Amino acid sequence: MSLRRKPNPNRNHPLFCPYxxxxxxFPNEETEFAWLCADCTRVFEVKYHGQDDPVTRPAAAKSTSQALKESLARHGHQLPEGGDTQQ
Ligand SMILES: [Zn+2]
Known part of the structure; x- marks a missing residue:
């Protein structure tokens, strides 16, 4: 697991008490991540650590000109010899 940033108490605050x-x-002074529920008086902590690395990474996206060339070839069209899609 590699996280791009440290957990931030100002992000992804809870909207409901989990209990x-x-x-x-209300934010609670117990820790930076602590919340006090006014209904049940529980103090709890919610911390978003970030996203885990995916099991497999998707392939890198093709360039626009490469994707266009492959699409045209797939549909039976051909660019002129040395044809570049950019002008
Ligand atoms: Zn509660």
Whole structure:
């Protein structure tokens, strides 16, 4: 797992208490990530660590001209010899 950034307490804050589903939440001084639920008085922490690396990475995207050449060839068209799609 490689994360691009450290977890940030100002991102992805909870909208509901995970224990009672209460919606009245306040930041709590316990930690930077702590929240106090006004309904059940629980203090909990939600921390978004980031995204894990994918199992397999998708192939790199083709350039526009390469994709156009392949598309034209697939449909039976051919660019003129040495044909470049850019002008
Ligand atoms: Zn609650």
């Amino acid at each position: 009672c589903a209460g919606e009245v939440l």
